[in-house]
Amino acid sequence: MNLAWPVIERRAESAAIAEAVGSTDGSRGVLVEGVTGTGKTTLVTSCAAALPRPVRWITGTAASRNRPFGAVRRLVDATSPWTLAALLSDMSRGLSEELTGGSIIVDDAHLLDPLSAALLNQLATARSPTLVVAIRSGEPTPDAVTALWKDRGLGRVTLGCFDRAETETVLATALGGPVESRTVDHIAATTGGNPLHLRRLVEGSLAAGHLRRAHGIWQLREDPAVTAELARHFRERWLQSPPGTRRAVALVAFGEPMTLAVLGDLAKHVSMLGAERTGLVRFAAEGRTVVARLAYPFLGDVIRECVDDPTARRIRGELAARLTGAPDPAERIRAAELSLGSDRPAGARELTAAAADAIALCAFDRAVGLARAAVTDGGGLEAHLVRAAASAGTGRAAEAEELLATLDPTRMAEPDLVLWAMLRAGNLYRNLGSGDRATDLLAATRRRVTTPASRQCLDAARAAIDVRLGHTCAAVQVVERIRDAGRVPPAARMWAASAGCLALSLMGRGSEVPQWSRQTDGLTRWDTSALRFAIGQGEMLALTYTGEFGPAELCARRYLELARNHDDTWYGMSALLGKLELARGRLHECKARLEEAVSGLGRTDPEWRVLANLLLAQCLALLGRPSDGVAAAARAEDAHGESTVLYGADLGITRAWLAAASGDLGRAIGLARRAADQASRHGLHAVEAEAMHSAVRFGDRACGARLRALANVVDGDLIAPMTAQAVAAEAADGDGLLSAASQFDHRGSRLLAADAYAQSAAAYRRAGDRRAELRASTRAYTLARLCGDAQTPAIRAAAGPLPLTxxxxxxxxxxxxxxxxxxxxxxxxxxxxxxxxxxxxxxxxxxxxxxxxxxxxxxxxxxx
Incomplete structure (x- = not known):
């Protein structure tokens, strides 16, 4: 792909340069500094057109810095026999006269030879010509150049790297389309916003196939790659360093992040300082600890490739020995990984434990490598189980099933048998869409176990699956019995909470969810770590359905941070945040988030794919784009299977909104009512209320009684205005509809409020109350615009601005x-x-x- 790389206008810096060169107080000029790649030359070139004419360029180079007047040889006659002082004076006067009223641009002035730098300093005293001097930060610079701003009064402009917003603009412009937020964050962090490194990383990642487009959105699906040119630049910088400095940089490359204590044990102090001076390593405070990291994350591969195998094995061994036994799981994982290619290999027990730590942190890719090594090293049953769990977490569900199926359950101790059965059942229903096989496996295993604890674990796992198979009420009865039992194994409590939180949120019993989630605090182990996100799913849905939008957003952010190491889970939790944004009427934010989730989830995890596509289809319908919404709904239906029966009613609600967006309100009302009936059969009263309220928003005037009944069983602040709107709609009561709209408005649900205001405007119109109609219609129109120009049937029919010029x-x-x-x-x-x-x-x-x-x-x- 040929990139037309954009140039981001540096308005603030350009203005500062213009102000400095136009100054009437002091020297007329400016010193522009910045690290390599920040675009100093580009900036001064763009400013050259505004400089006084004529303009002369001087460029410092490594080749000319050792020759007298090497940088200015083309501009002056350096053959004069005068003494050095007279020669400098003569040359300065000649250039000043030649460029009276003009300008000199000096690029890479840190590479000027001493005499050229001295000439530049003399020109600054004459205040003519105007000087624009660019230097590289962190490089040795001639004193005469430094004196330009210290002693001669030139202005000084520091050119920084791109911030995140600028990075996103560059990426979207260069790639010709939107870039997912996680990719922007990753690239911005990897390059530090350095424009040159940003370009080389994008070019390298495109060439390697790591940066690609899915559903119209650019995503970085593997670690970023850089061009050979940029890698060579940093390789040469490392190779030109002293041996001690090279070792310090290599230690950081293999072991980052490294505390000063660890690095100080393995490298001399002078070498640590040298590593920082190379610009390849930086030291920064992280919390209360100062750590060493490579200046750019992509440098790790570059430096490690430069180290010969014996040295690399020795360094890995030194670092592994220093980190082994650390209290931090992340350090234990690093120690085990380092040991794999070292002269001090870890044993199967340590590798298995580190793989389990990685699973607990959702770092499944790292867990796979560690667990595979543990199995190869003779690890026992636990190593095989950990490997299977890690494979399932990386989207290799078929491989995980094969690994688990090859194990002989008849030779397992009962605790291991229960663990094996729960892992296999979870993979079958969650990843392979086979709920019946999963429940059959759990039932068969239950017949073989003898202890109450084992039965509780298996019953809890069965309940979690039953929730998604639509057996919600029965599952809740099971997990409530487990919850109320005296002594319950941690695994059983986690599985029970995952089932209970999700089921209760959808049943309209959201107020009960927090007590379930609190019971799992501190219980997470590697084999139940994924269940915390099922618990989080229930928490977020409960808060959204009950109208606790602020706490729901905080909850979502917390789980997104926990899922940062696992793409599928992160996108799934992000889709749930999209549901919250949909409820609040933030349609454009919702659309962007859900498009990213749909693009990122690909063909993995059917439940998250169903949910993300259904929500996206609803959002597109609300934005007046039903044809695009139909495509999203079709993707949801393709992914909808045995393991996602729970979302059947949501699918019906989505179809209803697509019909409404296409103008077929009769069909929309019928679909919404059927979705409500389906939800009711499974006891999902929060979903039932959402479906019935959708029918009200489509114009159904016979929903009041049913919503009144639901108000007795559904928790939260939203069911009351939903019911009030339905009752007022039946009676064509404009005041009642206005009251319901005000309640939605007060609770921050702008889109629901807009619909209710629009319906009240229609009721006032029928009653002949022109003033009240205008007020309600105007409010509906205002809120619809705040929601991203939402287009619901009620808004299209009755919302509008004030009829004023x-x-x-x-x-x-x-x-x-x-x-x-x-x-x-x-x-x-x-x-x-x-x-x-x-x-x-x-x-x-x-x-x-x-x-x-x-x-x-x-x-x-x-x-x-």
């Missing part, structure tokens, strides 16, 4: 702010009589008698 609207706002006619006339520079005419027409159009009523109407339009 732009000038009348301007006058109305000022009048509502209690300005007198005379004050408004002065503000708008027109006559008072003209304002009086506008006020008269405003009153007539809005059917308001006075300014107080006008203020109420304008307030409906302007309140966020």
């Amino acid at each position: 732009p000038r009348e609207h301007e006058v109305a706002v000022l009048a509502a702010a209690k300005l007198t006619n005379h004050e408004i006339a002065d503000r708008l520079e027109v006559s008072t009589r003209t304002i009086e005419g506008h006020i008269y027409h405003i009153y007539m159009k809005l059917e308001v008698p006075d300014r107080e009523s006008l203020a109420d109407t304008i307030l409906m339009e302007t309140t966020p």
Whole structure:
């Protein structure tokens, strides 16, 4: 792919340069500094057009820095026999006269030879020509150049790296399409925003196939790669360093992040300082500890490839020995990984434990390598089980099933048998879509176990599967019995909580979910680590369905951070945050998030794919794009299978919204009612309420009784205004609909509020109350725009702005702010009589008698 690499305008820096060179106080010039790759040459080149003419360029080079006047040889006659002082004076005067009123641009001034630097310093004293001097930060620079801003008064502009927003702009422009947020974050962190490194990383990742487009969104699906040119640049910088410095950099490359204590044990102090001076290593405080990291994450591969095998094995061994037994799981994992290619290999027991630690941190790819090594080294049953769990976590569900199927359960001790059965059943139903096989396996295993603890574990795992198979009420009865038992194994409690939290949130019993999740605090082990996200799914849904939007967002952010090491889980939790954004009416944010989730999930994890595509289809329908929504719904149906029966009603709700967006309201109401019936059969009363309320929003005027009944069993703050809207819609009660809209508005559910305001406007229109209709219609229109120009049936039918001309609207706002006619006339520079005419027409159009009523109407339009 040929990239047309964009140039990001550095407005602040350009303005600072223009101000410095145009100064009338002190020397006319500026020193521009920045690290390699920040675009100093690009910036000064772009500023050259605005500099006084004529313009001369001087460029410092490594080749010319050792020759007298090497950088300026083309511009001056350096053959004069005068003494050095006279020669400098003569050359300075000659250039000043030649470039009177003009400019000199000096690029890479840190590479100037001493005499060229001295000449530059003399030119600065003359204040003509204007000087624009670029240097590289962190490089030895001639004193005469440094004196330009210290002693000669030149301005100084530091050119930094791109921030995240600028990085995203560059990536989207260069790649010709949107880039997922995680990829932007990863690339920004990897390159530090350095423009040159950013370009080389994108080019290298494209060439390696690591950066690719899925569903129209660019994603980095593997570690970023850099071009050979950039790798060579850093390789040469490392090779040119002293031996001690090279060793210190290599230690960091193999072992980052490294505390100063660890690095100090393995490298001399002077070598650590040298490593920092190379620009390849940086030291920074992380919490209360100062750690060493490579300046750019991609340097790790570059440096490690430069180290010969014997040295690499020795370094890995030294680091592994230093980290072995650390209390931090992340350090134990690193120690085990380092030992694999070292002269001090770890044993199967240590490798298995490290793989289990990696699974607990959702670092499944790392766990696979460690567990595979443990099995090869003669690891026992636990190593095989850990390897299977890690394979399932990396999307290799068939491989995990094969590994587990080859194990002989008849030769296992009962605790191992239970663990094997739960791991295999979880993989069968979650990843392979085979719920029946999973439940049959658990039932067969239950017949073989003898202890209550084993039965509790198997029953809890069966309940978690039953929830997703639609047997919600029965599953809740099972997990409540387990919860209330005296002594329950941690695994049983985790599985029970994962089933209970999800089921109760969908059943409308969201207020009970926190006590379930609290019972699992501190219980997570490697074999149940994935269950915390099922618990999180229940927590987030409970908070969303009950209208606790602020806590729901905090909960979502917490789980996204926990899932940062596992793409599929991260995208799944992100999709749940999309549901929250949909509930709040943040449609554009919701659409972008769900498109990323759909793109990232690919063909893995059917449950997350169903959920993400259904929510995306609903969002697109609300944005007036039903054809795009149909495609998303089709993807959800393709992924919908035995393990996702739980989302059948959600699929019906989605189809209803697509029908409504296409204008077929009769079909939309029928689909919503059937979805409500399906949810009711499974006891999913929160989903049932959502479906019935959707029918109300489509114009169904016979939902009040059912929603009143649901209000007795569904928790939270949203069911009351849902019921009030349905009851008021039956009676065509504009005031009742307005009250429901106000409740939604107060709770932060803008889109639901917009629909209710729009329906109240329609009711007021039928009642002939023009003023109330305008107020409600205006509020509906305002909220719909805040939601991203939402287009629901009610909004399309009744929402609209105030029927005022732009000038009348301007006058109305000022009048509502209690300005007198005379004050408004002065503000708008027109006559008072003209304002009086506008006020008269405003009153007539809005059917308001006075300014107080006008203020109420304008307030409906302007309140966020």
